[in-house]
Amino acid sequence: MKIEIEIPDTPELEGIPDDDMARIIDEAVRGLHLYEYSGEDVDLTDARARVTESAWTRKPAGSFRQWLRTQKNRDDIVGDLARDVLDDSKAPSGRLSKGEWRDYLGGRDHLVNALDEAWAQFAALTAKNPNPKL
Known part of the structure; x- marks a missing residue:
């Protein structure tokens, strides 16, 4: 399963490179490890995050x-x-x-x-x- 997480751009986040942001999100998600949903434990230990668009990846209008x-x-x-x-x-x-x-x-x-x-x-x-x- 793949899930995309959208985090709005803020001045604090703009300075964080994509690889660091992915690492932060990975640690936050995996920090939960197990999440209970409908009486069942969902194991998030191997969850990974990937940044698909950010201020670091967006192409500018000009050169x-x-x-x-x-x-x-x-x-x-x-x-x-x-x-x-x-x-x-x-x-x-x-x-x-x-x-x-x-x-x-x-x-x-x-x-x-x-x-x-x-x-x-x-x-x-x-x-x-x-x-x-x-």
Whole structure:
């Protein structure tokens, strides 16, 4: 049996990567172990969770790399990230999710912090205008 659990996006959850969220849900579900239903025990010991959509997997309306091009002259971590990405010939392009960008950056804390800040600004822009001129 497969069951999908939908958890509304909240600011607290947006920063949790999908693999960590799946682990949290797994632990919560398996923490119950046995659940009584209609007088019978339902064993949840082997239950597993899988995140099917989140802020980490959702594809943006536009290209994050294109947006980064417009940020390369900034004197902050977003500008640093933009210059690093634009200098890397292996950097991804196109409409990639935040999770795909995190994977490219390797999950290092300072890069993830820069990604979080940059993505929040990028997402705010694309939320107002799904096809911004970049």
